Amino acid sequence: MVLQDDLIGEIEQLRGRDTVPAEHVLLALDLCRCHRKAKAELRQDKAIECLSLLRVRPEADGLSPALDLQMFRCGEQALDSLCVDLCEVLVKHNRWEPGQVEALQHALRGSRPDLSRLIREAVRNKRDFFESLSETVPIAWDGLLFLGFQTGKPLFEMIAQEVAREEGRSSWSRAICPICGHEPDMAKLEKELGKRILHCPLCDSEWVFRRLQCPFCLNDNQDTLRFFFTDQESPYRVDICDECGRYVKTVDERKLAEGQEVCFALEDIATIYLDVAAWEEGFLEPNLHFPGLRDETVL
Numbered sequence: 502m503v504l505q506d507d508l509i510g511e512i513e514q515l516r517g518r519d520t521v522p523a524e525h526v527l528l529a530l531d532l533c534r535c536h537r538k539a540k541a542e543l544r545q546d547k548a549i550e551c552l553s554l555l556r557v558r559p560e561a562d563g564l565s566p567a568l569d570l571q572m573f574r575c576g577e578q579a580l581d582s583l584c585v586d587l588c589e590v591l592v593k594h595n596r597w598e599p600g601q602v603e604a605l606q607h608a609l610r611g612s613r614p615d616l617s618r619l620i621r622e623a624v625r626n627k628r629d630f631f632e633s634l635s636e637t638v639p640i641a642w643d644g645l646l647f648l649g650f651q652t653g654k655p656l657f658e659m660i661a662q663e664v665a666r667e668e669g670r671s672s673w674s675r676a677i678c679p680i681c682g683h684e685p686d687m688a689k690l691e692k693e694l695g696k697r698i699l700h701c702p703l704c705d706s707e708w709v710f711r712r713l714q715c716p717f718c719l720n721d722n723q724d725t726l727r728f729f730f731t732d733q734e735s736p737y738r739v740d741i742c743d744e745c746g747r748y749v750k751t752v753d754e755r756k757l758a759e760g761q762e763v764c765f766a767l768e769d770i771a772t773i774y775l776d777v778a779a780w781e782e783g784f785l786e787p788n789l790h791f792p793g794l795r796d797e798t799v800l
Contacts, residue, residue, distance in 0.1 A: 508533055685700055
């Protein structure tokens with residue numbers, strides 16, 4: 502896992518790239534700074550002890566993620582503060598209006614839903630929950646999903662590190678994350694053997710998955726699985742499933758320069774242009790770094 506300070510430095514280097522607009526780099530930097538602050542506060546409060554509140558399932562059946570989210574309750578002040586900080590960042594970068602934030606904060610104070618549920622449903626990627634919530638709060642569903650996801654992210658990254666030390670998932674073969682159960686956001690093709698490695702955008706875990714299968718609907722019909730790239734020599738491509746209409750960005754390590762390693766958090770930001778290309782083909786997925794990006798007409 503890349504340290505937060507290192508990641509901030511790497512993102513800084515994206516400034517000036519034609520494929521990543523400056524405003525998106527600045528937003529990504531502010532998000533990373535929010536997470537860095539939250540992690541420091543969580544460590545100080547020993548919030549990692551909340552792991553004891555999450556039931557860790559045994560590896561034996563290879564069917565269930567390590568963490569049982571039914572037990573998840575976030576009482577940490579650091580996460581409340583992070584939620585507020587993220588809202589301020591979204592207003593700063595003109596993603597939300599102040600009135601929208603006030604409406605959401607009023608809803609959260611009324612516990613409909615509370616912050617714990619907002620995070621829990623984001624981990625589960627429950628679009629229907631956020632669509633329903635957006636009918637009562639004047640914020641688009643993917644913006645609400647973004648907030649729940651980004652608020653829980655630093656804690657789940659910390660938890661995943663602890664679980665990984667104690668709980669292997671060597672027999673894992675499912676498409677969802679073996680630690681938290683979230684869907685993947687990106688993949689890479691391993692340099693040595695060409696194995697396909699999926700990445701969890703929430704807790705930063707990685708796991709091996711079948712190359713010729715959709716990681717969302719599990720379709721393995723080769724006539725409906727395809728990929729495209731914008732540059733044949735580039736290590737970046739988009740794997741698409743025509744059955745479910747979803748996609749996953751992929752990095753081919755075999756095309757990387759000698760000694761270059763994949764940092765998924767950085768690659769996701771650097772390859773926004775691939776999201777846009779996929780959206781132009783009709784494959785719509787929320788980008789967990791940039792809420793509302795798909796609705797913009799100019800990159």
